[in-house]
Amino acid sequence: MPAGEYTQVSCGNLHTCAIDVDDTVVCWGSYFTANLPEGAFDLVRCGYNYNTCGIRSDGAVECWGRDNFGELRPPTDLKAMDIDVGFRHSCAIKLDGLPVCWGGSNWDGERSAPDDVRLDAITLGGAFSCGLDLEGAVVCWGNAPAPPTGAFVQLSAGYSHVCGRRADQTVQCWGANPFGQTDAPEAEFVDVAAGYNHTCGVTTGGTVECWGYDEHGQATPP
DSSP states (O other), X not given: OOSSOEEEEEEOSSEEEEEETTSOEEEXXXXXXXXXXXXXXXXXXEOTTSEEEEEETTSBEEEEEOOTTSTTOXXXXXXXXXXXXXXXXXXXXXXXXXXXXXXXXXXXXXXXXXXXXXXXXXXXXXXXXXXXXXXXXXXXXXXXXXXXXXXXXXXXXXXXXXXXXXXXXXXXXXXXXXXXXXXXXXXXXXXXXEOSSEEXXXXXXXXXXXXXXXXXXXXXXX
């Protein structure tokens, strides 16, 4: 990791990108971390297949890296307020709140975003996409696990599971659970992030708790 101060970070499969205090994108790790775009960015998201997308300070979307499935080809002149990169597809929320997706085979409908629902946030899984509407309800398309009812303030998708944080700071997870990746502990959290088959969260006390697949120690924080 290069020395510096950063305001946002995102992890992919074999690479990581961050935005420094000068709003510049910095990446490290394997695959396509060179030849980074210049200019100021507000948000960066790393994908699983060595690809990355970001939102510039003027809202313009730019993607770089490997483009096996068209995930680096957003609609022309797209401007967005949120974005995420999945395993074979990418999605963004346009400035009017409507979601738009590109890339992937769409065999499961993972890029067939609804055209009548406005979203505040978006997160992508293996063959599905989910977001939070203006009331905090979960909206999904593609081969997505059935979401619970009620409102959330944050959402994060793994490969086949999703975790959400509610206003009371509790975390609820749903979807595939062969490794316990949806067995969220009874604690209060200020942040939650789902990995491929594990999940971690930051508690209100500042500690990190993780659950799920742990073969490489990814669910055993220091």
